[in-house]
Amino acid sequence: MQPSNVVPPARFGAQARLRALQSDIMELILDRELEPGDALPTENELCLALGVGRNTLRESLKVLQALGVIEIRHGFGMFVAPSNFEALADGLIFRGRLSLRHHGLEARQLVDVRHALEAGLIGSAMDEMTAEQLAAVEESVIRMEESAEAGEAFVEADAEFHRRLFEPLSNELLLNLLGVFWKVYRKIYTEVGPGVEDLPALAAVHRNIYSAVAAGDKARAARELTHHFEGFRQRIREAVGE
Amino acid sequence: MQPSNVVPPARFGAQARLRALQSDIMELILDRELEPGDALPTENELCLALGVGRNTLRESLKVLQALGVIEIRHGFGMFVAPSNFEALADGLIFRGRLSLRHHGLEARQLVDVRHALEAGLIGSAMDEMTAEQLAAVEESVIRMEESAEAGEAFVEADAEFHRRLFEPLSNELLLNLLGVFWKVYRKIYTEVGPGVEDLPALAAVHRNIYSAVAAGDKARAARELTHHFEGFRQRIREAVGE
DNA sequence: ACCGTAGCGGATGTCCCATGTCCCCCGAAC
DNA sequence: GTTCGGGGGACATGGGACATCCGCTACGGT
Numbered sequence: 001m002q003p004s005n006v007v008p009p010a011r012f013g014a015q016a017r018l019r020a021l022q023s024d025i026m027e028l029i030l031d032r033e034l035e036p037g038d039a040l041p042t043e044n045e046l047c048l049a050l051g052v053g054r055n056t057l058r059e060s061l062k063v064l065q066a067l068g069v070i071e072i073r074h075g076f077g078m079f080v081a082p083s084n085f086e087a088l089a090d091g092l093i094f095r096g097r098l099s100l101r102h103h104g105l106e107a108r109q110l111v112d113v114r115h116a117l118e119a120g121l122i123g124s125a126m127d128e129m130t131a132e133q134l135a136a137v138e139e140s141v142i143r144m145e146e147s148a149e150a151g152e153a154f155v156e157a158d159a160e161f162h163r164r165l166f167e168p169l170s171n172e173l174l175l176n177l178l179g180v181f182w183k184v185y186r187k188i189y190t191e192v193g194p195g196v197e198d199l200p201a202l203a204a205v206h207r208n209i210y211s212a213v214a215a216g217d218k219a220r221a222a223r224e225l226t227h228h229f230e231g232f233r234q235r236i237r238e239a240v241g242e
Numbered sequence: 243m244q245p246s247n248v249v250p251p252a253r254f255g256a257q258a259r260l261r262a263l264q265s266d267i268m269e270l271i272l273d274r275e276l277e278p279g280d281a282l283p284t285e286n287e288l289c290l291a292l293g294v295g296r297n298t299l300r301e302s303l304k305v306l307q308a309l310g311v312i313e314i315r316h317g318f319g320m321f322v323a324p325s326n327f328e329a330l331a332d333g334l335i336f337r338g339r340l341s342l343r344h345h346g347l348e349a350r351q352l353v354d355v356r357h358a359l360e361a362g363l364i365g366s367a368m369d370e371m372t373a374e375q376l377a378a379v380e381e382s383v384i385r386m387e388e389s390a391e392a393g394e395a396f397v398e399a400d401a402e403f404h405r406r407l408f409e410p411l412s413n414e415l416l417l418n419l420l421g422v423f424w425k426v427y428r429k430i431y432t433e434v435g436p437g438v439e440d441l442p443a444l445a446a447v448h449r450n451i452y453s454a455v456a457a458g459d460k461a462r463a464a465r466e467l468t469h470h471f472e473g474f475r476q477r478i479r480e481a482v483g484e
Numbered sequence: 485a486c487c488g489t490a491g492c493g494g495a496t497g498t499c500c501c502a503t504g505t506c507c508c509c510c511g512a513a514c
Numbered sequence: 515g516t517t518c519g520g521g522g523g524a525c526a527t528g529g530g531a532c533a534t535c536c537g538c539t540a541c542g543g544t
Contacts, residue, residue: 017526023332029336029340030339035344042495044495052528054529056528065257065305066308069336072496072497073495074495074534075497076496076537077494077495077496078496080340083348088309090264094268094272095311098272101277109416112416116366116411116416120358120359120361120362121362169354171358172351173351173352173354174355177355256497284523286524294498297499300525317505317524317525318508318525319507
């Protein structure tokens with residue numbers, strides 16, 4: 001009936017079996033040479049093919065959906081999906097917020113990871129940056145400055161600035177990862193941040209980063225990025241130190 | 243029937259509702275001030291508290307488990323978990339393998355991300371490294387060399403080497419992330435790798451990295467790491483170019 | 485002939501229930 | 515005091531029923 005890959009003697013841990021089922025589904029996608037965008041078999045067909053019940057199957061399917069492996073469209077079908085890190089961000093944000101209730105260790109580590117990523121990569125990004133890309137970065141800075149002058153927050157321009165900074169690496173996966181940490185940072189920021197932000201100062205920090213990049217001074221660019229994060233680390237310490 | 247926080251007019255996408263449920267569960271953990279290791283309410287209690295059926299709840303729960311937010315122990319209960327990136331690695335490995343069927347773009351990007359992480363962080367790690375930690379790194383290299391001489395593969399020593407290299411940063415989260423990319427790299431490596439590995443050469447590469455670190459030469463350390471990855475990028479190109 | 489809409493079929497979403505499995509706890513026996 | 519085994523609670527799995535949604539098609543009006 002089934003390929004014999006089902007339920008050894010159930011002697012394995014339940015957790016391992018669920019992971020095995022996820023692997024089986026991914027293996028099936030690879031075996032059938034499905035490409036992103038292609039439809040998967042229906043739930044019932046998968047139940048039969050994998051020899052598990054619909055509930056069990058759906059639990060694995062949902063996990064794969066959260067991991068961005070598949071996309072599920074209600075009433076239509078399931079498809080191999082392009083990358084999607086949304087769920088990862090949510091999980092990390094949760095961990096950061098959870099840690100803020102204690103000593104904020106993980107929150108600081110999350111910020112440190114973003115810091116390490118950006119400071120470590122800025123040099124390579126500068127090597128590859130074209131004049132157009134540099135101009136795009138400055139455009140984001142200008143939008144920040146305009147917003148700051150008008151007293152408006154500039155979340156969007158901030159995200160764009162950092163994205164454009166690393167676009168020259170032309171690594172979509174890396175940009176997604178940086179985007180995740182940007183989002184995590186942003187969330188932790190609003191959690192521990194002060195009621196009012198010093199918008200002009202924040203815009204100035206980005207202006208400094210830009211000018212270091214424009215000058216081709218990698219060491220200074222990394223240093224300016226460090227400033228960008230250092231103040232925030234301090235604030236976390238204060239927030240949990242109370 | 244249910245508390246009324248359910249299904250506005252069901253006008254929302256199904257995907258969004260599932261994500262909202264996950265958020266609700268995480269909010270509930272934060273509200274009740276549960277710490278890692280604490281037990282969550284039972285499934286039935288959560289069903290009542292959140293106003294959803296058990297299956298729907300379980301699908302969200304499994305996602306949170308995969309994200310490392312909670313830990314489910316069969317027959318005992320559910321608990322707030324320490325970080326766990328296992329599922330993330332599986333998802334990334336899948337994407338890499340999937341891309342190898344075509345042009346290997348994502349596989350190369352995955353390797354590039356690991357490269358960028360390690361090369362970008364090695365400098366900071368060297369700043370913080372103590373003599374004991376340096377000795378531990380060399381110990382891993384020696385184990386590699388011994389294994390290579392005996393003609394045995396050294397997967398474990400390899401993982402340990404890279405982990406010890408970045409332990410000085412004392413950022414558990416970052417080490418987990420690097421561990422994920424190590425695992426992804428390893429998997430892609432065995433997928434496209436040659437039947438036989440040049441073990442002595444591989445050990446020598448690590449020896450070179452170590453000596454650059456021991457000498458305190460950051461630029462050379464980053465360069466040696468680049469060598470470590472460059473050959474592999476080439477092999478991916480060959481594997482998909484055939 | 486064209487277009488808008490109502491209806492149909494199929495697939496996923498949600499839920500409940502029954503049964504299997506596992507784990508911790510505690511009491512009894514040694 | 516230690517060990518073994520039963521009990522009870524909690525999760526795991528499977529199946530079925532019904533709700534909901536989506537894309538397609540066929541009908542009817544213009």
